[in-house]
Amino acid sequence: MKLLVDERDVKFVLYEQLHVEELCKHPRYQDFSEDMFDMAIEQAEKLAEREFYPTNRKGDLEGCRFEEGRVMVPECFHEPYRLYCEGGWLAISDSPEVGGQGFPMSIANACMEFFGAANWALFMYPGLTHGAARLLENYGSPKLKDLYLHKMFSGEWAGTMCLTESGAGTDVGNLRSKASRNPDGTFNISGQKIFISSGMHDLTENIVHMVLARIEGAPKGVKGISIFLVPRLRYDEKGKLVDNDVNCAGIEHKMGIHGSATCALNFGERSDCVGYLLGQENGGMRIMFEMMNEARLFVGMQGLSHAGTAYLHALRYARERLQGAPAERMKDPDSPRVPIIQHPDVRRMLMFMKSSTEGLRALLYLAAYCIDRVRIAENRDEKDVFQGYVDLLIPICKSMGSDLGFRVCETAVQVYGGYGYCCEYPVEQFLRDCKISSIYEGTNGIQALDLVGRKLTLKHGQLFKNAMQSMSGILNKIEKNFHLRELVQIYKEAQESLIQVTKFFALKGMTDEFHIPLLYAKPYLDLCGEVTIGFLLLWQAHLADRRLREIYKDHKAENEAAQRKLLDENRSAAFYYGKTASARFFIHQVLTQVGGKARAIMNNDKSALEIPEYGFALD
């Protein structure tokens, strides 16, 4: 069986739920068709399966090496990286003007899931290059773009984002890297950055860094930060590539993503590091914020990618691994051994993995689709509405993708039992690789503050109201489906709880108890994520249930026995039934807890704030 991505579900989300094929009606995508979308996904799957996946474990074992200032990625990464670039994958959703293929984000995102699932550590190199290239595209001078942009979008050169310093991670405003003006309008950059993914490596000849630094004399804090393009090799006056003063001081040894080089970089050790300003002076933070959505969606996709492949691996294992007798004959030593998928506890774990993965897929694909809708919006209002969805969804995608994705990987290890803990089997690597996703690109705590402190307060809460309203519209249709009545009921209770907490936060935010929303921002984000995923799965169940009943009808399966028989024989029926099962499981098992979680927040429990310093521990 396929082990990377459940392709059928990908198609379901794209064409049956979001109807991304309708994007082709818009002039921007008029040269595309559903067939072309499918072809791209098929090609991505092929490359991911044949070239990326086989290097996943090798890359984990070999890791990156740091020798005499140089960083070598796992040897086996070179060929798939070359093929990826050759296939034009890096710029699949970018404009043909910059060498891109111009696909919608929705499709690029679906392709991304395959590459990410196959080898995340490898996929990070082009992924980060893409983010850096987009920044250059949006904020670089025509000359800078001429020199660097095509080579980045083609993957010939790589790119990075250099934000973090040892005292300035989450608190980026505290950074110390400096930029001093040169007479020719360039800047001299100096400082040390840490945790720079792909900061130095041998996949490409050149690496183009996007570096946050403070221009001499600039204001303190985030208001004085500018962003610079700092290539490892720069062009001199004669257009010759020469060394720029960017050096790697070392790489981190990490729990996972061993194939991804996490570097400490020194800029300007010899005071000879040239940087080129991007955008306005002191406008670095605004630019970073604009670029952050893509990076955070990317990390959310990591969680989904790991979750999806962890689920499929665990499913295959559960189907093949014989152990134990069926529940009915548990004490009968003559009973045949059965595949462990027949044991209720294992099925419960698989259903958790399935429904979580499908929920995350719907969530992340929806975010990508909303980005497409922003791009093709016909007017300001439409654009604002979809940009609002994106803004709300991004912290949820990043945080839920990483947290729930990790939980799914953990469950995969559990399904494998002792084997799941052994490096010989793939799932333990997924768990280790996945763990970073809750930390980088803004910890999940920061995502929660972004949601509660920024997104909810924008336009007096209009983003949240818009989202709820658009969900109501769809919900009205679903409510008419008699079969889903119970699920709709549970969903509505959960949604109501979420609304209550949102109002509670809005009130507290205006009083001197504003610490309460800060304290419970992360549990609140989790609630938002669960309710959103519950909604998306309910919506899917509605669509699937309609299709299922059509199939029953086509096959004249009128009673339960006939329907069960059909489900065992007809894969299409089984698929749609599986979709309704995902919704039932998630809504029954997760959304029933939303009310209690809301109460946990609204109880006004301040124990964590009030405990004195030595209450945590005596010394």
Place this chain on the structure above:
Amino acid sequence: MKLLVDERDVKFVLYEQLHVEELCKHPRYQDFSEDMFDMAIEQAEKLAEREFYPTNRKGDLEGCRFEEGRVMVPECFHEPYRLYCEGGWLAISDSPEVGGQGFPMSIANACMEFFGAANWALFMYPGLTHGAARLLENYGSPKLKDLYLHKMFSGEWAGTMCLTESGAGTDVGNLRSKASRNPDGTFNISGQKIFISSGMHDLTENIVHMVLARIEGAPKGVKGISIFLVPRLRYDEKGKLVDNDVNCAGIEHKMGIHGSATCALNFGERSDCVGYLLGQENGGMRIMFEMMNEARLFVGMQGLSHAGTAYLHALRYARERLQGAPAERMKDPDSPRVPIIQHPDVRRMLMFMKSSTEGLRALLYLAAYCIDRVRIAENRDEKDVFQGYVDLLIPICKSMGSDLGFRVCETAVQVYGGYGYCCEYPVEQFLRDCKISSIYEGTNGIQALDLVGRKLTLKHGQLFKNAMQSMSGILNKIEKNFHLRELVQIYKEAQESLIQVTKFFALKGMTDEFHIPLLYAKPYLDLCGEVTIGFLLLWQAHLADRRLREIYKDHKAENEAAQRKLLDENRSAAFYYGKTASARFFIHQVLTQVGGKARAIMNNDKSALEIPEYGFALD
């Protein structure tokens, strides 16, 4: 600050909650005193801190090596192992007759937390030896005991438990290892065992294996399993130590506990492996079940040990790491940077870790204490009651210890941020090391089946009723404390939900819907764990609150301002306040969700059972 175990909390549980010092009134422990208990704990701490902890990371990096059939543990393990044995730690709670020190389990268990926190991989060697020695003590012939027992309890020789085979892990009844009778009453053992912790290593000259195998002609399944003592070096007729035919086929490369040798063992490759029957023929499973409590408590202690030290490490980091401005001055670049413990989101994570760790500590120490009470019970009834508590608590200890312990380790990584993912810092190892605990000694799914399928049904549910009754007795006292009224209310609702689910299971178990309790056994176990921990923390809060009010009174701190001031200055007050804060946090944040979780179980959602094979994925 101390980084292994919160010693103050250990003392609180032992002397203020469980009053283990009263065990000294019993003849069995009359030679002991609270001072002696304290001294033992102090010594354990010293050895753990000075000798075990410094080898933790080294052992992780170096791992075990397998060369030409031999297994070498990390070099640095030898000296602390020697000191541990020399100190008589292995048999601290065993009878002086076998060379033990005769301490209560409660105290042995507390000492265990220090060693486990300091270096779990190392601690497993003597830990497993102890289990094997206990089995020999209980079921070996006097001659076998003469030959092997003292050397095992002293740690001169090591021991293992050999259950798992490649097709028989969870399904132990399916094992294929064979025993054939020799004329002299011994047996010839043959078969292959996998995942044998400490199966082969160079810490000791000899390793004594306890091996499950089937005697030729024995019944199929669990009823035909016997248990044998199979030493790597056995005594020949002349009393000389000679090679027994036990060989190591290899070791596993694992996510964590790299210093613990997980071996595949071949017995009887040359048909020259002698084993000695322990207990009755075909009585192996009964014996294993009796010995399992100790092993499962041990694994629960692993979770607690990792959680406790992960919490303290994260706490120290949060106190030292400066980043960001306080919430009040978030946008002020001139604000001083503060330790991250001042950020509400970090405090919330720390409180989760603190309350979970303290809850687990209370739970696991209570189990050990009940074992002590079984040992000194004055009559059959008393013995039965305490044995009933033990039987109920063990699966909860094992599963909650490992699952909640893992969650605490995960949170520690999150508190460290990017550093948490780097091997240079200790918490990523805790996470990797801890993960195995939900798998070995019976996966947590098996623990849940043990609880639901065995323990709940024993004596028509009497165990559960007894437990609830004894909790009610304590609860009646707590209810009188006005300050805890709200917590008591939430607790009682949660307890009521648990009782409802228990009744629901009992009803379902008697119908053809008996799959439902199997399906939700694990979520039910989690509920039991949460309610039990909630209860223990509430009880602690009651005790702490009384002490706190005494301190307020002694210091004439009558109003809130005076009390806050005292809390900042008086460490004893701070500690007791911290205990009440733990209860408030856990009960508000966790127990409020019990009702929803109960509903999730009782909704009768059978999606996981009803989904057709191809509904999980199409191929």
